[in-house]
Amino acid sequence: xxxxxxxxxxxxxxxxxxxxGYCGKxxxxxxxxxxxxxxxxxxxxxxxxxxxKVGLAVLLVSLLYYFQPFYNGLGDTAMWAILTVVxxxxxxxxxxxxxxxxxxxxTFLAGALGFGVHHLANLSGDIAHxxxxxxxxxxxxxxxTFIRFFPRMKARYDYGLLIxxxxxxxxxxSGYRDEEILEMAHKRASxxxxxxxxxxxxxxxxxxxxxxxxxxxxVAKNIEKLGSFLEGFGDEYFKVVGxxxxxxxxxxxxxxxxxxxxxxxxxxxxxxxxxxxxRFRYRHPWRYYLKIGNLTRQCAYRIDTLSGYLNSExxxxxxxxxxxxQELCMKMSSESGKALKELAWALKTMTEPCSAxxxxxxxxxxxxxxxxxxxxxxxxxxxxxxxDQVRLLDIVPAVxxxxxxxxxxxxxxxxxxxxxxxxxxxxxxxxxAERKKPTALTSCKTSSSNVGPHHVITMDRLASLxxxxxxxxxxxxxxxIRSAV
Amino acid sequence: xxxxxxxxxxxxxxxxxxxxGYCGKxxxxxxxxxxxxxxxxxxxxxxxxxxxKVGLAVLLVSLLYYFQPFYNGLGDTAMWAILTVVxxxxxxxxxxxxxxxxxxxxTFLAGALGFGVHHLANLSGDIAHxxxxxxxxxxxxxxxTFIRFFPRMKARYDYGLLIxxxxxxxxxxSGYRDEEILEMAHKRASxxxxxxxxxxxxxxxxxxxxxxxxxxxxVAKNIEKLGSFLEGFGDEYFKVVGxxxxxxxxxxxxxxxxxxxxxxxxxxxxxxxxxxxxRFRYRHPWRYYLKIGNLTRQCAYRIDTLSGYLNSExxxxxxxxxxxxQELCMKMSSESGKALKELAWALKTMTEPCSAxxxxxxxxxxxxxxxxxxxxxxxxxxxxxxxDQVRLLDIVPAVxxxxxxxxxxxxxxxxxxxxxxxxxxxxxxxxxAERKKPTALTSCKTSSSNVGPHHVITMDRLASLxxxxxxxxxxxxxxxIRSAV
Numbered sequence: 001x002x003x004x005x006x007x008x009x010x011x012x013x014x015x016x017x018x019x020x021g022y023c024g025k026x027x028x029x030x031x032x033x034x035x036x037x038x039x040x041x042x043x044x045x046x047x048x049x050x051x052x053k054v055g056l057a058v059l060l061v062s063l064l065y066y067f068q069p070f071y072n073g074l075g076d077t078a079m080w081a082i083l084t085v086v087x088x089x090x091x092x093x094x095x096x097x098x099x100x101x102x103x104x105x106x107t108f109l110a111g112a113l114g115f116g117v118h119h120l121a122n123l124s125g126d127i128a129h130x131x132x133x134x135x136x137x138x139x140x141x142x143x144x145t146f147i148r149f150f151p152r153m154k155a156r157y158d159y160g161l162l163i164x165x166x167x168x169x170x171x172x173x174s175g176y177r178d179e180e181i182l183e184m185a186h187k188r189a190s191x192x193x194x195x196x197x198x199x200x201x202x203x204x205x206x207x208x209x210x211x212x213x214x215x216x217x218x219v220a221k222n223i224e225k226l227g228s229f230l231e232g233f234g235d236e237y238f239k240v241v242g243x244x245x246x247x248x249x250x251x252x253x254x255x256x257x258x259x260x261x262x263x264x265x266x267x268x269x270x271x272x273x274x275x276x277x278x279r280f281r282y283r284h285p286w287r288y289y290l291k292i293g294n295l296t297r298q299c300a301y302r303i304d305t306l307s308g309y310l311n312s313e314x315x316x317x318x319x320x321x322x323x324x325x326q327e328l329c330m331k332m333s334s335e336s337g338k339a340l341k342e343l344a345w346a347l348k349t350m351t352e353p354c355s356a357x358x359x360x361x362x363x364x365x366x367x368x369x370x371x372x373x374x375x376x377x378x379x380x381x382x383x384x385x386x387x388d389q390v391r392l393l394d395i396v397p398a399v400x401x402x403x404x405x406x407x408x409x410x411x412x413x414x415x416x417x418x419x420x421x422x423x424x425x426x427x428x429x430x431x432x433a434e435r436k437k438p439t440a441l442t443s444c445k446t447s448s449s450n451v452g453p454h455h456v457i458t459m460d461r462l463a464s465l466x467x468x469x470x471x472x473x474x475x476x477x478x479x480x481i482r483s484a485v
Numbered sequence: 486x487x488x489x490x491x492x493x494x495x496x497x498x499x500x501x502x503x504x505x506g507y508c509g510k511x512x513x514x515x516x517x518x519x520x521x522x523x524x525x526x527x528x529x530x531x532x533x534x535x536x537x538k539v540g541l542a543v544l545l546v547s548l549l550y551y552f553q554p555f556y557n558g559l560g561d562t563a564m565w566a567i568l569t570v571v572x573x574x575x576x577x578x579x580x581x582x583x584x585x586x587x588x589x590x591x592t593f594l595a596g597a598l599g600f601g602v603h604h605l606a607n608l609s610g611d612i613a614h615x616x617x618x619x620x621x622x623x624x625x626x627x628x629x630t631f632i633r634f635f636p637r638m639k640a641r642y643d644y645g646l647l648i649x650x651x652x653x654x655x656x657x658x659s660g661y662r663d664e665e666i667l668e669m670a671h672k673r674a675s676x677x678x679x680x681x682x683x684x685x686x687x688x689x690x691x692x693x694x695x696x697x698x699x700x701x702x703x704v705a706k707n708i709e710k711l712g713s714f715l716e717g718f719g720d721e722y723f724k725v726v727g728x729x730x731x732x733x734x735x736x737x738x739x740x741x742x743x744x745x746x747x748x749x750x751x752x753x754x755x756x757x758x759x760x761x762x763x764r765f766r767y768r769h770p771w772r773y774y775l776k777i778g779n780l781t782r783q784c785a786y787r788i789d790t791l792s793g794y795l796n797s798e799x800x801x802x803x804x805x806x807x808x809x810x811q812e813l814c815m816k817m818s819s820e821s822g823k824a825l826k827e828l829a830w831a832l833k834t835m836t837e838p839c840s841a842x843x844x845x846x847x848x849x850x851x852x853x854x855x856x857x858x859x860x861x862x863x864x865x866x867x868x869x870x871x872x873d874q875v876r877l878l879d880i881v882p883a884v885x886x887x888x889x890x891x892x893x894x895x896x897x898x899x900x901x902x903x904x905x906x907x908x909x910x911x912x913x914x915x916x917x918a919e920r921k922k923p924t925a926l927t928s929c930k931t932s933s934s935n936v937g938p939h940h941v942i943t944m945d946r947l948a949s950l951x952x953x954x955x956x957x958x959x960x961x962x963x964x965x966i967r968s969a970v
Binding site for chain 2: 036059066133149258397
């Protein structure tokens with residue numbers, strides 16, 4: 001099984017580390033550092049671009065110090081511009097915009113509130129002043145901190161709430177007179193606005209990284225990874241000639257899908273802040289991707305279970321090598337794999353899932369049904385040993401694998417429906433696939449290239465409602481498909 | 486199946502929301518707000534305590550403003566103390582210490598470096614000054630930002646690296662003379678130290694929340710959740726009289742285990758900063774918990790797959806109601822469930838896994854072996870219909886469930902071994918279970934209460950090596966167990 005192998009590798013590393021001593025470890029790290037740096041950049045070159053962008057933004061804001069009229073106007077508060085750039089600049093546009101807006105809004109609101117409290121305390125006399133301020137500071141800090149525990153607030157406004165407490169305390173506690181505070185507030189607001197503007201400008205206009213696009217691509221990529229596993233599983237399990245051990249690494253691609261929930265949720269939260277970009281309109285239904293992601297993960301859990309049978313002893317399977325079960329299992333696996341890959345491609349390119357995906361799903365379901373009827377007719381056929389007594393033990397792994405495969409096959413359909421539903425939602429622009437000649441053999445990719453990249457239609461509400469209705473049937477269909485095999 | 490049910494609930498909420506209009510939504514939110522607040526506090530009362538602690542820390546640091554000698558000495562830089570408290574104070578001690586140390590170290594290092602660069606630029610003349618500063622700021626900001634992408638650096642020093650860029654830019658860019666910078670640096674260092682000290686003091690000495698303890702408890706709780714599922718699964722699947730629908734909610738407890746990876750890793754990173762506390766020494770092997778967590782999650786994936794068969798049509802099972810397969814499956818499920826619960830209890834209370842857990846594991850394995858031999862002898866017995874022809878289709882769900890159960894049963898042993906290994910590691914103090922009368926029927930809980938809570942021994946290195954050796958066998962045993970059934 002793949003996963004315990006990963007655990008063993010960990011142990012192996014531990015053992016290796018403990019044997020070479022502290023000096024060796026440090027030397028190893030020093031030697032490996034440039035290699036790791038290079039790999040980090042190669043894995044995602046946008047990281048290098050991002051680092052340069054941060055350098056540029058900080059450089060730009062630093063220049064303000066040397067720009068005399070500006071410095072004379074703002075003086076030392078210009079440092080708040082540097083602070084804002086460094087703190088606000090994030091990898092994706094959504095994250096940067098989110099932090100920037102959070103910072104600006106929270107600073108203004110808390111500034112106003114802090115000024116009010118400060119003014120009130122000033123009116124109340126010298127003795128009551130610190131008591132009043134203390135009570136307000138305590139109550140506000142405690143209540144806003146508690147609000148930060150709301151999952152929804154934490155996801156979107158955590159930074160804003162922090163800045164809110166901070167600014168409120170700084171202003172209400174400060175020993176300045178009201179006029180001084182107003183002047184300071186004016187300067188600080190200007191510098192924060194300038195800093196946020198520079199950060200957002202550099203982030204958006206120089207090689208922008210869109211959180212929404214990342215989410216879109218990673219959800220599609222995850223479906224594709226499951227498809228790749230299923231395409232390769234049949235050959236690997238039944239040890240078809242030509243497929244060596246090297247295939248195992250290819251089959252482990254789905255590992256990353258298992259723990260993708262948190263990163264998808266973070267990206268969806270960032271994406272909410274992003275304006276219209278590329279193929280995505282403002283108010284693109286990002287949250288809907290989380291539902292597709294959930295389905296994908298549930299499918300991945302079953303695939304992880306299935307992969308546990310990859311290394312189980314093959315000998316017991318020899319009995320069924322010569323019969324149709326192997327063929328049907330391989331068909332279920334490869335067809336559902338192809339279907340998932342088609343769906344991943346459709347999602348990635350924002351093309352409506354076309355007939356090719358449906359036909360693969362139909363084929364995989366047909367294989368599942370064939371297997372079912374074969375099992376219904378008799379048992380001996382499965383064992384493939386003619387008239388001999390069936391030894392159930394021999395067929396248990398095969399039956400389990402077939403049953404798990406039919407579980408997994410059943411997931412392709414809801415994934416297809418959910419992509420169709422996404423295509424039908426408001427604010428979403430999916431290209432239509434070629435519909436005139438829906439031959440089963442024509443791949444989506446071919447038909448779409450006929451249509452050309454600029455042939456874009458928006459699904460009307462009627463189609464949307466139809467798909468929504470059909471989507472409600474997923475649950476019941478799901479059950480029916482599961483009971484097959 | 487449980488998971489699609491969750492998805493449907495989401496859809497249902499969406500539909501409900503869209504029908505009541507915007508005003509209704511706002512009203513609903515206003516009405517629900519106090520209820521949600523209450524629930525948030527009830528779910529984890531430590532949140533309320535934490536909020537009050539933040540209020541107290543901010544109040545304490547605000548008082549510095551009113552403490553005249555202090556204010557005269559530090560002046561406006563006192564605001565950095567407030568800033569530090571608000572930014573550094575986190576929920577757990579580890580997170581607060583980590584952020585505090587990151588902030589202090591990064592400020593000192595970047596301050597020194599920034600001062601050096603500033604001094605160097607001053608020496609180089611008026612024209613070269615801004616160019617030199619610009620080059621340094623750009624290079625440092627870009628390279629440190631790139632280093633932040635290292636997963637290990639991100640996990641532990643992300644905040645420190647951010648503060649490093651920030652402080653370096655503020656100091657090297659500032660238009661001050663060298664003497665002014667030194668004075669400012671002195672003041673700012675004092676205020677940051679005071680702020681960090683207040684934050685850490687309040688965090689550690691008033692109802693501390695230890696990240697390490699949270700990690701320890703959540704890993705144990707996750708194992709317990711899997712145990713609860715397995716204990717209840719048999720009754721639910723075979724619809725034993727007395728178990729109603731209400732049991733389903735109980736069976737869904739394992740959901741949270743599936744996506745626990747990220748929170749466990751975060752807690753392990755925080756825990757590294759924590760000093761000795763309670764039952765945990767300094768340098769407690771927190772990373773080892775991640776390995777136990779990984780095993781638990783792999784088991785949870787299989788349980789999620791198994792749970793897919795809970796709702797499959799029961800009719801096909803009626804044929805096997807009257808035979809031994811049901812009994813053996815229920816035994817496998819309940820015994821492995823009990824074993825996992827014993828193990829969870831042992832981990833939670835830091836007692837060495839005792840004979841009761843082993844005996845449950847042995848029993849569940851024995852049931853798996855019995856099932857295996859039953860399957861070996863003949864097929865008709867399974868169908869429970871005497872001399873009739875076996876219809877394989879009828880027994881497929883049962884065979885699959887039995888096979889999946891034996892997969893899951895196989896996970897109890899590596900989890901036991903990994904807890905035993907944890908107990909044997911350096912810096913770990915596990916209580917020894919009663920060893921004098923290792924009867925299978927005596928529960929850990931009873932034997933441990935005889936020993937009393939203060940009977941603590943440390944495992945010696947010899948035992949450690951033995952367990953490590955036995956741990957290496959997990960992989961091979963694992964394979965052997967899987968091939969059973």
